Amino acid sequence: SFLPERSNLAGVRHILLVLSGKGGVGKSTISTELALSLRHSGKKVGILDVDLCGPSIPRMFRVQDNDVHQCDSGWVPVFVDQDKSISLMSIGFLLEKPDDAVVWRGPKKNALIKQFVADVAWGDLDFLIVDTPPGTSDEHISTVEALRPYKPLGAILVTTPQAVSVGDVRRELTFCKKTGLRVLGIVENMSGFVCPHCSECTNIFSKGGGEELAKHAGVPFLGCVPLDPQLSQSLEEGRDFIQEFPKSSAFPALAHIAQQILDGTTQRSS
């Protein structure tokens, strides 16, 4: 298909989507931590938040009160700090009041997503992470269609261990197959909780479902991320978990996921 000259995505080296059939499994969390990890490896990262009803990304970087400005080539993404190494776009920045509900049917959502994909002036990025809402509907179909000419790297699928989640993520795998989106791997989030008082591990949301699914579906398993109250706290406050809590229980798993993504891209180039 025809690509306009100097498209806003021309300077983006790798595009990856974070998907799940299931809600509340940690897509935005994984998108955020992946961006922070990649930034700490010296990469420039953008996050495009296409969850129009429940945009979580701005708060996770403590920029929920920021506004979006226009430039000649479109919208200027919101930079999370002076370094400009992480930039964001989300409907969260376009709302007049944070509690305003975006009560739109599909066609209106599709129109905004097309704009988000084409009209954000990202500049040069090593990675653009696209955070999605749960499901396999308008947002997902429109996003994949709009990104297709730019050949995304693929998708990371997030699940929690229990069967009820895995059941939805199986459907998301089918979505990827049907839309020709490569699956980079599955992350099993909220996989076990280590009590900070006595170190006893409890599998609050069961264990192993994500790994089993990866095996069954023949896709890479990127790892288990445990429940970590310091991670939840970090996200609430918009802090840099990767920098501030390297000894925390979720850190090794999150760093490992980022490393596998980086290794994947160097393999692709060579």
Next chain:
Amino acid sequence: AELRERLRSVKHTILVLSGKGGVGKSTFSALLAHGLAADEAKQVALLDIDICGPSIPKMMGLEGEQVHQSGSGWSPVYVEENLGVMSVGFLLSSPDDAVIWRGPKKNGLIKQFLRDVDWGEIDYLIVDTPPGTSDEHLSIVQYLGATHIDGAVIITTPQEVSLQDVRKEINFCHKVKLPIIGVVENMSGFICPKCKNESQIFPPTTGGAEKMCQNLNVSLLGKVPLDPQIGKSCDKGRSFLSEAPESPATSSYRNIIQRIQEYCDQHHFHEEKII
């Protein structure tokens, strides 16, 4: 008009909503259904309108069941004699089947669910929804008519990341004139089975559902703690209330269900008064 006919025999309708995904809507809907159906004299219906991620069949132990057609329409799948269930899950032939539909097609199916399912006379219709404020939510309120819905039960977890979406859902309810029965705060603390200390895995950094309910003038129906048995029961398709009757989470759920029942009884009484 056809919808009016079908729904005339429904005494009480409760929507289970949340702006946020993964907070326990389906879990709660399933337990509410079991809780209300414990009274064998009551007829309960559970309608799952999460078209992309239908969790209800698995949670009710009905995975693999199919829908049968009869002269009077589609038959719900019965868990008990007085508890019937409908979900897109029953229309799929494989657990890998994805429903990759845009809004209009989803709306069409929801209409069919309301028009073509032969529920019979029902005391309680519980509608489980997907997260968000979009096609499914607009359609269900439109088709049922806001005046015919007793109210919405809104589910959240304690942390601000959830609350910020739930406030939007509350605003959605106000916008479409849907009464709010109240809010349930799920995953409210975890007690370590070994040392019995409590951890706030999803910390209420901005005051949790309690503060939000105060600010927005809605009722807090109750708080339910995390219990690993809840997820296990859901995966097995069994009622957590029966499997773990001694759990603090069970008493929380039961209290909440009772409050919802009381609300519905008052609502019915109020309607009769007007007539």
